[in-house]
Amino acid sequence: MRPTVKYLLLLIIILLAPLQVTQAATAQPFTVVIDAGHGGKDPGALGSIVREKDIILDVALRVGQLIARQHPTVKIIYTRSTDVFIPLQQRADIANKANANLFISIHADYSENKLAKGPTCYTLGPNRSKDNFEIAKRENSVILLEDNYKQRYEGFDPNSAESYIMFEFMQDNYMTKSIELASMIQKNFKQAGRSTKGVRQDVFLVLRNTSMPSVLVELGFVTNREEELYLKSDTGKNELAEGIAKAFTEFKTAYERKNGVQASMPARNESISVVADTPIAPVKLVTSDVVLSDNSIQFSVQLLTVPSKLSAKDKRLKGYTLDFYTEKGSYKYTLGSYTDFDSANAACAKLHKEFPDAFVVAFKNGKRIPANDARKQTKTSN
Numbered sequence: 001m002r003p004t005v006k007y008l009l010l011l012i013i014i015l016l017a018p019l020q021v022t023q024a025a026t027a028q029p030f031t032v033v034i035d036a037g038h039g040g041k042d043p044g045a046l047g048s049i050v051r052e053k054d055i056i057l058d059v060a061l062r063v064g065q066l067i068a069r070q071h072p073t074v075k076i077i078y079t080r081s082t083d084v085f086i087p088l089q090q091r092a093d094i095a096n097k098a099n100a101n102l103f104i105s106i107h108a109d110y111s112e113n114k115l116a117k118g119p120t121c122y123t124l125g126p127n128r129s130k131d132n133f134e135i136a137k138r139e140n141s142v143i144l145l146e147d148n149y150k151q152r153y154e155g156f157d158p159n160s161a162e163s164y165i166m167f168e169f170m171q172d173n174y175m176t177k178s179i180e181l182a183s184m185i186q187k188n189f190k191q192a193g194r195s196t197k198g199v200r201q202d203v204f205l206v207l208r209n210t211s212m213p214s215v216l217v218e219l220g221f222v223t224n225r226e227e228e229l230y231l232k233s234d235t236g237k238n239e240l241a242e243g244i245a246k247a248f249t250e251f252k253t254a255y256e257r258k259n260g261v262q263a264s265m266p267a268r269n270e271s272i273s274v275v276a277d278t279p280i281a282p283v284k285l286v287t288s289d290v291v292l293s294d295n296s297i298q299f300s301v302q303l304l305t306v307p308s309k310l311s312a313k314d315k316r317l318k319g320y321t322l323d324f325y326t327e328k329g330s331y332k333y334t335l336g337s338y339t340d341f342d343s344a345n346a347a348c349a350k351l352h353k354e355f356p357d358a359f360v361v362a363f364k365n366g367k368r369i370p371a372n373d374a375r376k377q378t379k380t381s382n
Contacts, residue, residue: 030252031075032067033095035105036060040085045110047222047231052108053083055231059219060106062241066357067248074252092209102181102251103214104244105207108231109221117224119189119240120197121182122216123175124207177213181251185217188243191328193370194220213251217244226372234348235371238359297364297374299344300334303355307331318354327368334361341375 036057038044044052057080064076077098079091095103109120182199190196207214219240220227230236300323304316309324309331322333335351338344344360351358362374 028099029073029075030071030255031077031098031100032102032104032248033077033079033098033100034060034064035079035091035095035103037105037107038085039080039083042085045108045222047228048225050222050228050232052110052222055108055222055237056106056219057081057083059237059241059244062237063104063106063244063248066241066245069357070245070249071252089209095210095212095214100210100212101255102248103207103210103212104181104248105204105214105216106244107216107218109218110223111221112223114223114225116221117227118195118197119186119220120218121185121199122204122207122218123178123182123199123201124204124214174211174213177251178207178215180254181213181247182215182217184247184250185215185244188246189240192239192243193373194239230372233372235345235360238357239371242359296339297362297369297378299338299341299360299362299371299374301336301344301348301351301358302332302334302361303351303358304333305330306333325363325368332361340378341371 036053036059038053039057040053042053044056046052060078061081064078067074068076075098077094077100079094080086091105092103109116179199186196186199204216207216220231222228222231231240303320303322304310306316307330310317310333312321317333320335322335324331324333326332336344336347338347341360341362348358348360360371362369362371364374364377
């Protein structure tokens with residue numbers, strides 16, 4: 001088929017696809033595909049103590065768990081839930097076959113510059129810088145591990161700039177929605193104290209073949225020692241997962257408001273429980289008031305986030321007497337007050353059995369600050 005005719009037909013398909021999605025919106029549950037990149041024989045980027053494929057799978061499962069609990073009617077599909085290799089085309093096929101509303105691909109970044117840091121969100125679009133092109137080449141090079149990749153990807157060479165030129169002329173009908181979701185994710189990362197690198201565009205094969213709004217999230221750099229430790233920690237994984245899950249909620253709310261979609265019947269969530277790395281002991285802790293008004297740094301364990309204040313007898317409190325603080329209209333319930341991170345983290349591990357989403361938070365001068373920053377400050381002061 002001549003290239004001009006081929007791309008014209010592709011453009012027609014892209015323009016007609018939203019009509020099909022809108023018509024089907026009320027007939028099936030809202031579906032999100034969560035894609036943990038790499039896996040199996042493809043380890044992804046390598047840090048000094050972590051492999052990209054392991055970190056991103058853990059975060060992906062946590063994202064799914066949060067979405068499942070906050071949105072019981074949403075159907076959640078993972079491209080992989082174990083350490084297996086999935087070709088890029090197959091990842092897109094999973095999303096297209098499910099007629100998904102969203103596709104979120106999760107990765108971690110690599111750089112020769114060991115000081116490079118911060119998460120980035122990418123959407124499909126023309127590459128606009130040398131740095132973006134290098135990242136796109138690295139993520140796309142996984143196709144070289146696939147059999148018959150030249151036939152499957154129609155001669156696409158992930159290392160050739162010429163292979164990317166044709167995308168300059170393609171109109172991605174889902175680009176606006178993809179950018180909206182990416183911006184929401186970056187906003188939440190920034191609010192959690194991360195120094196973000198913003199929303200960028202480039203040609204990622206895993207996004208190219210999906211027929212829905214799609215984003216690729218780089219969580220941070222495994223080649224930066226500070227970020228590597230953050231990505232490896234439960235605190236870091238929880239904060240990153242929470243940022244993506246919050247963005248999902250914002251996107252879904254806007255989608256339903258715009259399309260007038262009625263709530264569907266609950267769907268069976270294909271989610272997997274996340275087990276903490278630290279052994280869990282079913283020990284009740286004695287609560288103490290969290291002091292938020294002096295200059296000292298204090299740590300606590302955050303157990304719940306709810307839209308309205310809970311009564312003391314609410315079953316979600318599970319018999320505990322909890323403190324709470326408010327942030328952006330939500331009530332966030334905490335337990336315990338600790339002067340060092342390690343004590344709070346040990347308590348968090350013991351609480352994971354009853355509160356799987358528990359994580360450590362830190363406060364200074366009455367305001368929440370990133371737990372990792374608080375940990376450094378307390379170690380410096382000691």
